Amino acid sequence: MQSQDESFPAARAAGGTAFAVIIAIGFSHLLNDTLQSLIPAIYPVVKDTLKLSFTQVGLIAFTFQLSASLLQPVIGFLTDRKPQPFSLAMGMGVTLCGLFFLSFASSFAWLLMAVALIGVGSSIFHPEAARVAFIAASGENRGLAQSIFQVGGRIGSALGPLLAALIVVRLGQSHIWWFGILALLAIVLLFRVGRWYRRNVHLVKSKAREVADEIQIALPRRKVVLAVTVLLVLIFSKYFYLASMTSYLTFYLIAKFHVSIAVSQLYLFVFLASIPFGTMLGGPLGDRFGRKYVIWFSILGSAPFTLALPHVDLLWTAIFTVLIGLILSSAFPAILVYAQELLPGKVGMISGLFYGFAFGMGGVGSGVLGILADHTSIFFVYAVCAYLPLIGLIAGFLPRLRHRKPLRAGEG
Numbered sequence: 140m141q142s143q144d145e146s147f148p149a150a151r152a153a154g155g156t157a158f159a160v161i162i163a164i165g166f167s168h169l170l171n172d173t174l175q176s177l178i179p180a181i182y183p184v185v186k187d188t189l190k191l192s193f194t195q196v197g198l199i200a201f202t203f204q205l206s207a208s209l210l211q212p213v214i215g216f217l218t219d220r221k222p223q224p225f226s227l228a229m230g231m232g233v234t235l236c237g238l239f240f241l242s243f244a245s246s247f248a249w250l251l252m253a254v255a256l257i258g259v260g261s262s263i264f265h266p267e268a269a270r271v272a273f274i275a276a277s278g279e280n281r282g283l284a285q286s287i288f289q290v291g292g293r294i295g296s297a298l299g300p301l302l303a304a305l306i307v308v309r310l311g312q313s314h315i316w317w318f319g320i321l322a323l324l325a326i327v328l329l330f331r332v333g334r335w336y337r338r339n340v341h342l343v344k345s346k347a348r349e350v351a352d353e354i355q356i357a358l359p360r361r362k363v364v365l366a367v368t369v370l371l372v373l374i375f376s377k378y379f380y381l382a383s384m385t386s387y388l389t390f391y392l393i394a395k396f397h398v399s400i401a402v403s404q405l406y407l408f409v410f411l412a413s414i415p416f417g418t419m420l421g422g423p424l425g426d427r428f429g430r431k432y433v434i435w436f437s438i439l440g441s442a443p444f445t446l447a448l449p450h451v452d453l454l455w456t457a458i459f460t461v462l463i464g465l466i467l468s469s470a471f472p473a474i475l476v477y478a479q480e481l482l483p484g485k486v487g488m489i490s491g492l493f494y495g496f497a498f499g500m501g502g503v504g505s506g507v508l509g510i511l512a513d514h515t516s517i518f519f520v521y522a523v524c525a526y527l528p529l530i531g532l533i534a535g536f537l538p539r540l541r542h543r544k545p546l547r548a549g550e551g
Contacts (some may be wrong), residue, residue, distance in 0.1 A: 157275040161284045163332050164271050167227070168291035169298070170325040171264050174234055174318055176299025177241075178203050178254055181307050181315070185250060188312055195247055200502065202251050206258030208499035215266035215491025219484070223267065224336035227329040230263030235322040242316040262495070269490035271336055273479055281479070282430065285472040286422030293415040293468075297408075362538050363481050369536050370474050373438050374497050376530035377470055380445065382504030383524040384410055384460065391517050396453045406457055413464030421469030422476065430477040431537050437470035438531030445525045449518065467528070471497065480540055 182196050191199075218226065237256030244250045269288065276284035306314055388410060389403035398406075417437075425433040444459045444466070451459060471493075478489045512520050 156280045156284070157335075160275040160332060160335055161272055161287050163328055164268050164275070165287040165289075165291035167231075167264075167325050167329050167332065168268060168288055169295040170321050170328075171231065171234070171261060171268075172292040172295030173299045173302065174238065174295075174321060175207070175257060175261050176296045177303050177307070177315065177318060178257065180300040180303035181241075181312065184307055184312055185244075189245075189247060189250070191247060199250055199254055203254040203258045204499060204502035206255045207261045208258075208495040208502070210259060210262035211265055211491035211495030211498075212488055213491070214262050215487035215489070216485075217487075218267055218270070219487040222270070222336070222340050222487075224340060225330065225333040226263055227267050227271075227336075228326050228333055230260045230267075231322055231325045231329055232260075233257075233263065234260030235319055235326070238315060238319050238322060242313055244312075262491075265494040266487040266491035269475070269494070270486045271332060273486050273490075274339065280426065281476050282422030282425040282472055284422070285476050286419050289422075289472055289475075290415045290419045293418050297411050297415075366481055366537055367478060369533050370434075370478055370493070371496055372530060372533060373434065373470065373474065374493065375500050376527045377438060377467055378497050378500035379504040379508075380441075380463075380524050380527045381467065382501050383508055383520060384463070385501075386505040387508060387512065387517060387520060388460070390512075391521055392453075392456070394517050396456075398453070406460070409457060410460040410464050413461045414468040417465040417468030418472060420465070422472035424469065425473035425476060429539075430473040430480075431534065431539060433473040434470055434477065434537065435531060435534040437466055437468075437473065438528055438534060440528075440531075441466040442526075442528040442531065445528050449521045449525060477537070477540070 179200065182199070185191060185199075186196055223229075234257050237253050237258075237260060240249060240253035240256065244253050269285070272284045272288040273281065302318070306317060385407075388407050392398050392403040392406055421433060421437060441463050444463050448456060448459050448463070475490065475493050478493060479486050482489055508520050508524070511523070
C-alpha cells in the first residue's frame with residue numbers, strides 16, 4: 140500500500156482541488172449505487188423463488204427506502220460533530236454483509252434484514268462521501284466536484300439493473316454474491332480515501348471557514364430556513380417527476396403508442412442515459428453562472444417539455460424525454476452545493492438530508508403515482524405530473540449568496 144501522499148498526489152495542496160480524490164469518491168459512488176440498484180432489479184426473481192405477494196414486495200421496497208433515506212441526516216449530523224474517515228469503508232462493509240444475506244435469503248424475514256443492511260450501508264456512505272468531495276474541491280470547483288461525485292452514482296444506478304439481468308435473472312438469486320467483488324473493490328478504494336481524509340480532516344473546519352468568509356453577508360436564520368425549505372420543495376418536484384419517468388414511462392409508451400416491451404425499454408434507456416450528462420453539466424454551470432440561476436432553470440426550464448409531452452407523437456416523445464432528462468438532472472449538484480454554502484459547518488447533515496430526502500421522494504413518488512394510475516389511468520398521471528416543474532417558480536425566493544471572490548462570472 141502506498142503512503143498517504145503517494146496515494147493521491149493531487150491532494151497535497153490544501154488550497155487546490157484534489158481531483159484524484161474526487162474521481163476516487165465518484166467511482167466509489169458508482170460501485171455503491173450499482174449494488175444499491177440491484178434490489179429493485181431482483182424483485183421478479185425473489186417474488187418467484189420465495190412465492191411473495193405484491194404486498195411483501197412493497198414492504199421490501201419500503202424497508203430499503205426507510206433505512207437508506209431516514210438515517211442519512213442522522214449519520215451526517217453525527218459525523219459533523221466528529222468526522223469518521225474510515226466510516227466510508229465500514230459502510231461498504233455493511234453493504235457487503237447485506238449482499239451475502241441477500242444471496243442466501245430463504246425467507247421473507249431474511250430478505251428484509253438483507254435490504255435493510257444495504258440501506259444502512261448506503262446511509263453511511265452518502266453523507267461522508269459528499270463531505271470528502273466538498274473538502275477536496277476549491278471554491279471555484281465545488282459544483283464540478285459534486286457533479287463528478289453524482290455522475291458516478293447515476294451511472295451505477297443504470298448499471299445495476301443491467302448486471303442483474305445478465306447474472307441474477309439468468310443464474311438465480313444465489314449468484315448475487317458475485318457482486319461482493321464490487322463491494323470489496325470499493326472497500327479497498329474507500330480505505331485509501333479514508334487515509335487521505337484522516338490526514339486532511341482539519342480541512343473540514345478550514346473549508347467551512349473558507350466558504351463562510353467567501354459569503355459577503357451572513358444570512359439571518361429565518362432566511363436560511365426559508366432557503367432550505369425552498370430547496371426541499373424543489374427536490375420534491377424534481378424527484379416526483381423523475382419517478383413518473385423511471386417507473387412508468389414504459390407503461391405509458393405501450394399504452395399510447397402500442398410499442399413492444401423491448402422497444403419501450405429502449406426508450407427508457409435513452410431517457411436514463413441523458414441523466415448523467417445533465418448531472419455532469421449542473422455543477423460546472425453553477426460554478427460559472429451562479430447556482431441560483433442553474434437551480435431556477437433546471438427545474439422551471441423543463442416545464443415546456445413536460446407540458447407538451449402528453450400531446451406529441453412517438454418521435455417527439457423521445458426527443459422531449461431526453462431534453463427533460465438533461466435539464467431536470469442538472470439541478471441536484473447546484474442545489475446541494477448551494478445548501479452546503481448556506482450552512483458550511485454542517486456539510487454532513489445537509490448532504491444526508493438532501494440525499495435522503497431525494498431518495499425518499501423517489502420511492503414515495505413511485506408508490507403514490509402507482510396508486511393514482513390504478514384509480515385513474517397512466518395518461519392522467521402524466522397529465523398531472525406535467526405541471527410539477529412549474530413549482531420551480533419558487534426558486535425566486537432563494538437569496539443570492541454574494542461572494543467576495545466571484546466564482547468566475549457569477550455568484551453562488
